[in-house]
Amino acid sequence: MHHDSGSGRIDLSLGAAELDRAFDRLADFLAVQGDALTVEAVVLLQESLGIDDDARVTFGERLEQVQPNAPRGAALLGLILGLSAARLAGERGR
Numbered sequence: 282m283h284h285d286s287g288s289g290r291i292d293l294s295l296g297a298a299e300l301d302r303a304f305d306r307l308a309d310f311l312a313v314q315g316d317a318l319t320v321e322a323v324v325l326l327q328e329s330l331g332i333d334d335d336a337r338v339t340f341g342e343r344l345e346q347v348q349p350n351a352p353r354g355a356a357l358l359g360l361i362l363g364l365s366a367a368r369l370a371g372e373r374g375r
Contacts, residue, residue: 295366299373303365307358327357330364 314322327337344356 295363295370299366299369300362302369303362306365307362326361330361330368332360332364 310322310326311318327333332340340357340360341353344351344353348356
């Protein structure tokens, strides 16, 4: 992720490396949690990526609008992976 000062746009493109690392981080999180994965742990994971109560409400409402029958857990997993990969790209200064 990088900022193009000429256009004022932020490039949010991600490479395979960031997405792969995001999956690795999620796998590490799940390995630490083991069979004792709690709602609190998932909420803390979400909050570490900037997903707060208001964002969760918006997510649920918008998901219902665009894909009423979508499994919320799978959609939330995609959001978590995307945000994590974007954060990794930002850390690399892309």
